[in-house]
C-alpha cells in the first residue's frame with residue numbers, strides 16, 4: 001500500500017526492511033559505503049519527483065540530480081528499452097544512434113567546442129581531460145578549488161580537497177580559496193584583488209617548482225564549497241591568468257550542466273567564457289551511466305594522433321538512446337526554463353524563512369541548485385549540527401534534502417528538474433514547520 005505524502009509520520013527509519021538490508025549490505029558491500037540519514041532510507045520505486053520507500057511511504061525528492069528529467073521518465077525508459085531490443089554494441093562499428101547524440105549534444109556548446117569523447121562516468125571524463133591537458137601543455141601542474149571533488153581515480157584523489165582521501169594533495173596541485181561575498185567584510189574589489197593575487201602566487205609556485213601549469217579544473221557552481229557569491233569578474237580573471245601561463249581550462253559540469261543553472265544550458269556560460277574542456281556525468285543519461293568530455297577539434301586531433309583511446313562501454317547505442325531522450329525531454333518540457341523560475345521561487349521562499357529565523361543565513365545558488373546556510377545565532381559561526389537536525393527532520397516529513405558547504409552547514413536542495421511551484425510549496429511548508437520546532 002502506498003501512503004501519500006503527509007499522511008504518514010514515519011519513513012522506513014528502523015523498519016524491519018531497512019534493518020535486513022543494512023545487515024546484508026554490511027556482509028557484502030562492507031560498512032564503509034556511504035549512506036544517507038541516521039536510519040537509512042530503503043527505497044523501492046520512483047516516478048517524476050517522488051520516491052517510494054520499501055514500506056510504501058512516498059517522499060518528495062528535493063535532492064537527486066541524476067534522474068535529471070524525473071525519475072523513470074517514461075520517454076527515457078521507452079527509448080532505452082527499444083534500443084536494447086535492437087542493438088547494443090561498442091563504437092568500433094558504425095552506428096547512427098551515437099552520432100545523432102553527438103550532433104545534438106555538441107549543438108548546445110559554443111564554438112570552438114565541437115568534439116566529444118564519451119565515457120561512463122564523471123571521474124573518467126575528468127581523468128581524460130587532465131590527461132589531454134598534460135600532453136598538450138607538457139606540464140603537470142593543476143589548479144583546483146579549496147573544497148572540491150572531481151572523482152574517484154588515483155590522479156583525482158590527489159587533487160581532492162573536499163572528501164577524506166588517504167592520498168595527500170599532489171606536489172603538482174594548488175588549491176585556490178574561492179571567495180564568497182556573503183562571508184567577507186572587505187569590499188568586493190578588495191576581495192577580488194586578494195583572490196587573484198592568490199591565483200598568481202599559486203601559478204608562480206607551480207612554475208618555480210618545475211611543474212608548470214597544465215590545467216585549471218573547476219565546478220562553475222562551486223557546489224561543494226557551498227555555492228559562493230563570487231566577486232564580479234572572478235572566474236574570467238582566473239581563466240585569463242591560467243591561459244596566460246599556458247594552461248588549459250576544464251569546466252567540470254557534472255553538477256552544473258544540462259540546464260541545472262536555469263539561465264543557460266552550461267554553468268560556464270554564466271561567465272561568458274568558453275573553456276577548453278567541459279566534462280559531463282551524472283544527469284547525462286538520467287541514471288544510465290554516462291559521462292563525456294567536450295573539447296575542440298584541435299585538442300582531440302592532437303591527442304588522438306598520439307594515443308589510441310578506446311572505451312568499451314562508452315558510446316554504446318543504448319547509452320546514446322538514453323542521452324538523446326534526456327535532451328528531447330528537456331526541450332519538450334522546457335526544463336531549463338523551469339529550473340530558472342522554480343529555483344528563484346524556492347530561493348524567494350527561503351529568504352522569507354531566513355527573515356524569520358536568526359540562525360538562517362543566505363539562500364544561495366542558481367537555477368535548481370539551492371543552498372540555505374545555518375549559523376549560530378549568537379556568534380554567526382557555521383552550525384552544521386542544526387543543518388543536520390533539519391535534514392533528518394525533513395526525512396520525517398517525507399522530503400529528501402541534504403547538506404553542502406565547507407562546514408557542512410548548508411541545506412542542499414537540488415531536485416530533479418521537473419520540480420514545480422507546487423513542490424516548492426510542499427518543501428517550504430514542511431521546512432517552515434521543522435524550523436519552528438527547532
Ligand SMILES: Cc1ncc(COP(=O)(O)O)c(C=O)c1O
Pocket residue numbers: 120121122123124126149150151152219252254255281282291
Ligand atoms: C563535480 C563532480 N565531478 C565529478 C564527479 C565524479 O563523477 P562520477 O561519480 O560519475 O565518477 C562528481 C561526483 O559526485 C562531481 O560531483
